[in-house]
Amino acid sequence: MPAASSALPIPDIAAVRCRPVVAVLEERFGRPIHGRLLSSDLISRVKPPGLGKLQTNGPLTHRRVVLEDSLPPHLPVAVAWSLTVEARLPVSVRVGLAGTGEPLDRLLTSHHTPWTAEFTEDAVASAASAASAHFAWAAPDTPLVELTRILYLADEPIAITIDEVPLLPNVGASVPLQPQPR
Numbered sequence: 001m002p003a004a005s006s007a008l009p010i011p012d013i014a015a016v017r018c019r020p021v022v023a024v025l026e027e028r029f030g031r032p033i034h035g036r037l038l039s040s041d042l043i044s045r046v047k048p049p050g051l052g053k054l055q056t057n058g059p060l061t062h063r064r065v066v067l068e069d070s071l072p073p074h075l076p077v078a079v080a081w082s083l084t085v086e087a088r089l090p091v092s093v094r095v096g097l098a099g100t101g102e103p104l105d106r107l108l109t110s111h112h113t114p115w116t117a118e119f120t121e122d123a124v125a126s127a128a129s130a131a132s133a134h135f136a137w138a139a140p141d142t143p144l145v146e147l148t149r150i151l152y153l154a155d156e157p158i159a160i161t162i163d164e165v166p167l168l169p170n171v172g173a174s175v176p177l178q179p180q181p182r
Contacts, residue, residue: 016147017117020106021163022067025078030173032070033077035101039064043083053120053150054085054157061086065103066133071176077168079133080104084159089113104159105151117149120160124148128166135166136179143167 016024026033043060050057060083067078080103086094093111096102108115129140144166151159171177 016105016149016163017119018115020103020109021078021080021147021165022103022106023109025067025165025168029069029077029168033067034070034074035065035067035080035103035106037063037099037101038066040099051083051160053160054083056085059086060084061097063097063104064132065101067103069177071174073176073179075137075177075179076133076135077177078166079131079164081132081162081164082159083161085157088153088156088158103163104161108151108153113153115158116152117161118152120148120150131164131166133164137169137177138166139180 022033022035040061040063043058043062045058046060048057063082063084065080066076067080068074068076082104084104086097089097090111090113093107093113096107096111097104100107102110105115124146126144126146127140128135128138128142128144131144135142144164147163147165149161150157151161169177
């Protein structure tokens with residue numbers, strides 16, 4: 001892992017209120033990042049009083065997407081989780097959500113659906129070793145930020161997202177990430 005001084009900064013918190021986290025990461029990283037759907041399941045009902053922040057008892061779609069470097073060996077660079085009220089989404093976004101590896105915020109943007117986000121709490125900082133994915137390129141003590149947001153269409157809450165973002169090394173746009181030696 002490069003020294004902290006040669007690492008890219010953690011995403012600007014203000015930027016991810018109306019832009020996909022992956023878009024901010026791509027700008028900083030200097031190349032595309034691709035999503036891969038790891039899991040998706042339906043939660044048909046949440047016991048009353050339900051999820052207050054989403055104002056629902058269900059149904060909800062729970063998704064986990066790993067964001068990978070576009071260069072081989074395509075190592076993970078972040079993880080995007082979402083808990084979504086699909087019935088509140090435009091049909092085109094619902095269709096796009098099924099089976100794609102796009103994080104919800106990037107999917108909304110690619111379908112020209114104006115959205116905003118509100119943070120549920122301050123970003124939680126920890127180490128990459130505590131993440132839900134193995135970041136093979138990162139030393140265990142690499143800083144990791146978890147960004148928890150509520151996404152809205154107009155004033156209606158549509159999802160809770162959690163993005164796990166480690167401090168990416170500044171390797172250059174054409175240099176692939178490499179696993180740490182063991």
